[in-house]
Amino acid sequence: MVSTKFYTAIYVVLFVSATVQVLVEFAGLAYWTAFGIIMVLSAAKAVLVAAYFQHLRWEPRSLTYLVGIGLVAALALTVAASYSLL
Amino acid sequence: MSDTDPERTDGGTEVGSEVVAGGHEDDHDHGHDFPGTGSIKRWFVTTNHKDVGILYIVTSLFFLVLGGVLAWLMRIQLWAPRAPGETILAPVAYNQAVSAHGLLMVFWFLSPFAFGFANYIVPLQLGAKDLAFPRLNALSYWLYLFSGILFGVSFFQGGTFSGGWTMYAPLNVPTFTPDVGASTAVLALVLFVASVTVSSVNFLTTMHRMRAEGLTLRNMPLFSWTILLTVWMMLFAFAALLAALMVLSADRLLGTTYFAMESPAGALLWTHLFWFFGHPEVYIVFFPALGVMAEVFQTFTGRRIVGRKWFIIAMVLVAIQSFVVWMHHMFLTSINLQVKTLFMITTIGISLPFDLMVFALIYTMLKGKIRFTTPFLFVFGALLLFIIGGITGVFLGAVVLDYEFRGTYWVVAHFHYVMVGGVTALVGGLYYWFPKITGRMYDEFLGKVHFAAYFVGFNLLYFPLFVAWETPRRVFDYAPELAPWHQLATIGGFVLGLSFLIMFYNLFKSAFTGDPVSDNPWEYATTAEWAVSSPPPLENFEGTPTYRDGHLSFILDRESDVTGGATAADGSGGATAGGGVATSPHTAVTTEYEPTVEATEVEGPSHASIWPFVLSLGAFLILLGISPLQDAAFPEGMMGAAYATTAVAGFGVTLGSLIAMGLEPFHGPVFDEGEAWPFSGIDNGKVGMWIFLASDVVLFGGFLGAYIFTRFAFGWTGWQPVPDDPIPGLVNTYILLTSSFTVVLALVAAEKKHKLGLVTSLGATFVLGIGFLVNKALEWQHLFHEGLWLSTNVRTSTFFLTTGLHAAHVIAGLIIALYLTARAWRGAYLEDNRSVEYFGLYWHFVDIVWLFLFPLFYIL
Ligand code: HEM
Numbered sequence: 001m002v003s004t005k006f007y008t009a010i011y012v013v014l015f016v017s018a019t020v021q022v023l024v025e026f027a028g029l030a031y032w033t034a035f036g037i038i039m040v041l042s043a044a045k046a047v048l049v050a051a052y053f054q055h056l057r058w059e060p061r062s063l064t065y066l067v068g069i070g071l072v073a074a075l076a077l078t079v080a081a082s083y084s085l086l
Numbered sequence: 087m088s089d090t091d092p093e094r095t096d097g098g099t100e101v102g103s104e105v106v107a108g109g110h111e112d113d114h115d116h117g118h119d120f121p122g123t124g125s126i127k128r129w130f131v132t133t134n135h136k137d138v139g140i141l142y143i144v145t146s147l148f149f150l151v152l153g154g155v156l157a158w159l160m161r162i163q164l165w166a167p168r169a170p171g172e173t174i175l176a177p178v179a180y181n182q183a184v185s186a187h188g189l190l191m192v193f194w195f196l197s198p199f200a201f202g203f204a205n206y207i208v209p210l211q212l213g214a215k216d217l218a219f220p221r222l223n224a225l226s227y228w229l230y231l232f233s234g235i236l237f238g239v240s241f242f243q244g245g246t247f248s249g250g251w252t253m254y255a256p257l258n259v260p261t262f263t264p265d266v267g268a269s270t271a272v273l274a275l276v277l278f279v280a281s282v283t284v285s286s287v288n289f290l291t292t293m294h295r296m297r298a299e300g301l302t303l304r305n306m307p308l309f310s311w312t313i314l315l316t317v318w319m320m321l322f323a324f325a326a327l328l329a330a331l332m333v334l335s336a337d338r339l340l341g342t343t344y345f346a347m348e349s350p351a352g353a354l355l356w357t358h359l360f361w362f363f364g365h366p367e368v369y370i371v372f373f374p375a376l377g378v379m380a381e382v383f384q385t386f387t388g389r390r391i392v393g394r395k396w397f398i399i400a401m402v403l404v405a406i407q408s409f410v411v412w413m414h415h416m417f418l419t420s421i422n423l424q425v426k427t428l429f430m431i432t433t434i435g436i437s438l439p440f441d442l443m444v445f446a447l448i449y450t451m452l453k454g455k456i457r458f459t460t461p462f463l464f465v466f467g468a469l470l471l472f473i474i475g476g477i478t479g480v481f482l483g484a485v486v487l488d489y490e491f492r493g494t495y496w497v498v499a500h501f502h503y504v505m506v507g508g509v510t511a512l513v514g515g516l517y518y519w520f521p522k523i524t525g526r527m528y529d530e531f532l533g534k535v536h537f538a539a540y541f542v543g544f545n546l547l548y549f550p551l552f553v554a555w556e557t558p559r560r561v562f563d564y565a566p567e568l569a570p571w572h573q574l575a576t577i578g579g580f581v582l583g584l585s586f587l588i589m590f591y592n593l594f595k596s597a598f599t600g601d602p603v604s605d606n607p608w609e610y611a612t613t614a615e616w617a618v619s620s621p622p623p624l625e626n627f628e629g630t631p632t633y634r635d636g637h638l639s640f641i642l643d644r645e646s647d648v649t650g651g652a653t654a655a656d657g658s659g660g661a662t663a664g665g666g667v668a669t670s671p672h673t674a675v676t677t678e679y680e681p682t683v684e685a686t687e688v689e690g691p692s693h694a695s696i697w698p699f700v701l702s703l704g705a706f707l708i709l710l711g712i713s714p715l716q717d718a719a720f721p722e723g724m725m726g727a728a729y730a731t732t733a734v735a736g737f738g739v740t741l742g743s744l745i746a747m748g749l750e751p752f753h754g755p756v757f758d759e760g761e762a763w764p765f766s767g768i769d770n771g772k773v774g775m776w777i778f779l780a781s782d783v784v785l786f787g788g789f790l791g792a793y794i795f796t797r798f799a800f801g802w803t804g805w806q807p808v809p810d811d812p813i814p815g816l817v818n819t820y821i822l823l824t825s826s827f828t829v830v831l832a833l834v835a836a837e838k839k840h841k842l843g844l845v846t847s848l849g850a851t852f853v854l855g856i857g858f859l860v861n862k863a864l865e866w867q868h869l870f871h872e873g874l875w876l877s878t879n880v881r882t883s884t885f886f887l888t889t890g891l892h893a894a895h896v897i898a899g900l901i902i903a904l905y906l907t908a909r910a911w912r913g914a915y916l917e918d919n920r921s922v923e924y925f926g927l928y929w930h931f932v933d934i935v936w937l938f939l940f941p942l943f944y945i946l
């Protein structure tokens with residue numbers, strides 16, 4: 001589908017963004033700002049891996065929804081459980 | 087299955103006997119020796135869905151008896167209120183009986199009983215020759231059986247688990263339940279969940295991908311519909327339970343402290359994890375019963391269910407909503423009032439679709455012409471019981487009322503009405519499908535006697551519990567004035583239990599001497615299982631079933647008549663509401679006159695493999711071996727050594743059988759694509775892998791949820807990451823990302839048929855994975871020397887356990903990578919690189935998980 005070059009580019013982006021995550025931590029930002037940036041970077045990397053390395057981009061969308069349902073279930077549990085403590 | 091007995095297949099269809107004969111003949115052709123049903127060996131190697139279904143049914147009935155005997159012991163104890171000194175069972179023995187009864191009935195009887203039917207019937211209703219992965223189906227069964235045996239063993243290791251089927255924390259940790267058997271019971275559940283997961287993946291792939299042409303989901307028979315929804319719920323709910331059980335096992339065996347008294351919100355954490363699973367679970371056990379009710383109502387009222395479409399929509403709604411009501415089991419915990427109110431509302435919401443289903447069933451009955459056969463009686467009884475159970479459940483769903491009812495016999499009565507109400511329907515299902523499975527009719531009179539005794543016994547047992555609701559649950563002492571009600575209940579318990587003797591006698595005798603039946607002994611039964619002989623031939627259908635013309639017909643390879651007692655796929659068009667219409671001769675695609683036997687010999691799928699059995703045995707030995715661990719150490723002396731040896735042996739057996747299974751030539755059912763929404767165009771293997779990964783998302787979600795929840799309870803920012811230095815974690819991120827990249831390169835090389843590239847890339851992946859583990863080991867060793875270990879506190883527990891689960895995934899991946907590398911070295915995967923692709927999906931997933939673990943455990 002796509003060239004090795006393209007996969008390599010994705011790989012480099014992933015590599016760099018992992019590094020950035022640690023740099024953000026050392027940059028001395030406010031905790032929740034750093035938290036936000038770092039989690040967004042993680043999510044972005046996850047999307048890249050799923051979309052290109054796992055080829056979800058080129059598969060029928062139903063597979064993406066399938067994983068999405070699992071993700072929603074896990075998030076619902078985490079968020080509602082944590083909220084119940086408040 | 088009567089290939090040894092020609093008389094039994096005489097249901098008037100040549101189709102039956104012919105293919106059976108064919109199936110017999112083709113045995114020796116695959117190099118798989120597939121013995122007849124009379125041989126013991128057959129039952130150890132079979133992968134055929136009908137055999138597996140029978141195994142499930144028989145085994146689950148055995149667990150019914152076991153759970154029933156425990157219930158009798160409890161009812162005897164409850165004949166009179168007793169102070170601790172004057173009991174029949176010692177107090178702890180009573181607690182064990184209560185807990186084991188609940189666990190056995192819910193997990194080892196009820197669902198597997200339903201899945202016996204699911205295994206047998208669903209592929210027939212779909213028009214498939216077998217499930218998508220027959221060996222995995224056999225594996226599910228053997229894992230289930232061995233998990234049950236493991237649970238049985240737990241009784242003999244000082245005593246089984248005694249903290250109730252809900253296994254609430256902190257009673258579930260060794261401080262309070264110190265017996266080895268208690269750990270074994272938890273491990274038995276882990277094994278059971280493994281079985282369920284394999285089974286869910288298999289059923290979902292089959293049901294979405296292998297429906298006959300024209301059999302859209304809309305037209306799918308209702309029993310299949312309920313099973314489809316059940317497995318969807320199972321996939322996600324049991325993954326959450328697996329997370330809970332693995333954490334609990336770690337607390338018990340390795341010494342982590344998630345649920346310990348001193349951990350913040352440990353007890354609450356368990357209730358969240360357990361009930362997130364637990365509420366969907368009540369529908370998981372109930373839905374198949376609902377499916378049986380719908381099928382039997384339609385057959386014996388001679389009418390299509392009223393509002394079929396709405397019935398299905400209501401079920402889909404319930405299945406989704408079942409994941410958002412779990413906190414109604416937690417109204418008496420410290421969760422806040424807003425969330426209680428919210429969950430009260432969702433609970434009221436979920437009872438509405440149920441009302442719709444109940445009314446649909448009632449209307450169907452009113453509009454049809456009822457024939458009071460045994461299956462109908464049971465199913466009708468089940469409806470009445472379910473209505474009572476449902477109404478009393480709505481009481482419990484109201485926060486204020488639940489303050490009063492929680493922990494009383496009201497709850498006990500409620501859930502026995504709904505759950506054993508479900509059993510009632512399934513017993514109806516057993517009578518309904520008995521002639522299909524055995525080819526013989528049961529004795530109708532004895533069936534009715536059974537129903538009468540059962541129904542009287544049931545209500546005598548459970549109704550008094552509503553009246554005596556003030557009895558505290560799980561306690562054998564109660565107010566003396568309630569004694570008469572408990573005595574009634576005890577009598578009812580014996581009537582109910584003994585009524586099963588009638589059934590066992592009837593079914594056992596009829597299986598050998600009952601009147602032989604035709605394809606369709608029930609007039610008006612319209613689903614496809616009734617269109618084939620009783621019992622159906624090994625590969626279910628001669629020719630390819632199709633619903634292209636709105637009713638079932640078979641496309642044959644030869645010109646001849648096919649009798650299908652059949653019909654519209656349940657629900658397509660009301661024209662057949664009156665009854666089964668024999669199909670007109672189908673479109674015959676003629677090739678040769680008698681090609682069938684020949685064809686089967688060449689292309690026929692395999693049916694035998696011993697490896698599912700051996701693999702399950704290995705898993706059993708591993709878990710038995712590790713059961714006495716405490717704080718990650720075996721007990722001293724001979725005993726400890728024996729256990730450790732068992733675990734190691736189990737590991738060897740497991741690994742060996744996995745490899746053997748990988749190398750064994752085995753052909754799944756051949757399937758020309760029919761209806762496959764929403765996964766058409768994707769290979770079965772890939773669909774299965776993604777479904778599995780979706781459940782793994784929930785497993786990790788449970789672990790991460792537990793971590794986030796605990797940290798939240800502790801105070802988020804007061805909690806420092808365990809490793810003081812994120813750099814080793816960063817290095818591991820690099821390693822894992824690189825290994826993902828090499829897997830991508832491996833697939834590219836395989837696509838280019840470039841052997842050296844493939845082997846190198848896979849080898850590189852393996853080496854990188856090892857590097858990841860070594861780096862991790864160094865880091866852990868460092869932390870250990872700083873005095874930080876699993877059991878230090880809940881902060882270190884979450885770190886080591888969550889990253890440890892991830893490392894276990896890496897190890898599993900490396901074993902596969904090694905296997906793939908070795909096979910690629912010998913030239914595999916250049917023609918068919920799907921194995922490499924599927925491994926990649928798994929490996930990238932493990933990579934993605936790490937992308938979240940790294941920041942959450944190392945930097946934030
Ligand atoms: C109309 C729908 C239903 C409603 C509103 C409902 C509501 C409830 C509530 C609120 C509780 C918690 C009671 C407490 O512990 O204080 C409960 C318990 C329970 N329900 Fe239901 N329920 C319904 C249907 C069902 C069905 C269909 C089943 C199973 C087939 C079921 C099985 C159970 C079980 C097993 C428990 C006890 C859990 C335990 O051991 O603590 N319920 N129900």
Ligand SMILES: [Cu+2]
Nearest residue numbers: 365368414415
């Ligand atoms: Cu519930």
